[in-house]
Amino acid sequence: MEIEIRGLHKSFGDTPVLRGIDLEVARGETVCVIGPSGSGKSTLLRCVNLLEEPTEGRIVVGGAEVTDPEVDIDAVRRRIGMVFQQFNLFPQLTVAGNLTLPQRRVLRRSKARAAEVARENLARVGLLEKADAYPAQLSGGQQQRVAIARALSMGPEVMLFDEPTSSLDPELVGDVLSVMRRLAADGMTMMVVTHEMSFAREVADRVVFLDDGVIVEEGPAAQVVGAPRHERTRNFLDRVLNPAAPRSPGAVSDEPGAGGGPGSGGGPDSGGGLDSGGGPQGVSDSGRG
């Protein structure tokens, strides 16, 4: 078991955000985490590499207990790559610099070795020719692929993605998703928070539906996304897949995508239709129409 989460609770002050999460991710498995905004998806991911400190519970990654107070957290984090919604590239460094600096400073790799690994990973995300560009000169999709290459350059055993395509223009989503798809096919262990249902259906070995800090439903993508058993899952998927559909007021939650319309940034409305493999739910309806 590559990632093992047991009885995870997390509160901010008096506000419980995660209320008892049990989850396992096997080596080479890709698990997609879906759920309404504010349900605790980011917090769950950030607990795995201790960007947030769990209030209670146990997390083991690759045999090392992350939640052990004695653990060398920097050593653990080296083995866990993380990709953020906002890319978070280092703006003062070139693309090559973004990839080599962490290798040099953290892994103490030689200059030549770091540059070699950087080139390999830039080639992997199809951006070798951008090595000397600065992040500000790249499109959002290119920045996100650089961020993935930067994480991969550290040689992680696990990759965490927190809504990697949510701040991208719809036409750039596909490139990032295809990089992730290839990574999954290559056997990387991945936890992906996403609103891209077609990606989840096609790539995820398992889908976890999180709502209000608990896992409501979990299973193969075809089941959770294709034939959800729980009312809450159905409601959520309905809102994500048909954001423009009329709804009775009672069914509308605080989900930002609920109003439909491409203006609601970061919502689950972007780019579902760009992916191949639409399913029975009529994915093409979810693209910005």
Add this chain to the structure above:
Amino acid sequence: MSPRLTRRQRRRVSRGAQYAVLAAAVALVAVLADWGRLAQQFAQPDLAGELFPDIITTALRNTVLYTVSGFAFGLVLGLVVALMRLSSIAPYRWAATVYIEFFRGLPALLIFIFVGVAVPLAFPGTEIPGGTYGKVALGLGLVAAAYIAETVRAGIQAVPRGQMEAARSLGFSYPRAMVSVIFPQAFRIVIPPLTNELVLLFKDSSLVLFLGVTLDERELTKFGRDLAGQSANSTPILVAGLCYLLVTVPLSLLVRRLEARTAVERPWR
């Protein structure tokens, strides 16, 4: 004025009025001031000539030395205070806040007198290393550090949170992330305000006047005042003033250019 004026006409009238006020003010000063007496007191070419080269090789040189040493000490101390201010340990934060408010709340002159009098009293027999230069560095630096600390703190906090999170998730320790990722970005943000601080220090170095210095240690203001006294003419003051402007104006223009540049560069993500 008729209320029938169009907007453009009104704007023209308003501009005309502003120019008229300006012209009147200039004319008034030109007519009323006694230019002859002023010229005699402040602009004696032969007296000005006698100031050279000493006003450059001694006075301006010392002003620069005092400023640079005060700035260097202030920068180091200010950086430490800024990091204390951002520390997760509360007593450090308190100490930093007290320091900043204390030294920003007192006139620099008072600090200078304090350094000149109290330090020798408190530590009898010990000399501040560097003699006058050391005392000036201490006096200017203590004050400058308070302002620099606030500038640096703001610069560090202006770096987006995601940068630290990205660095930590790559395995950087906190101090290493600070040095490798946060400082280089904060540095670009604080260069213009720090240059401004340098201009302020350059002028504040005139407070050396109150420390009692030897002839060779005089800086521009003291030098100008001494020579004005000797010659019973204020020309040296004017020349000393021009020497200040020679340095401060280009620095201020530089700050403006730097600020314009960072404003353009800032659509950083």
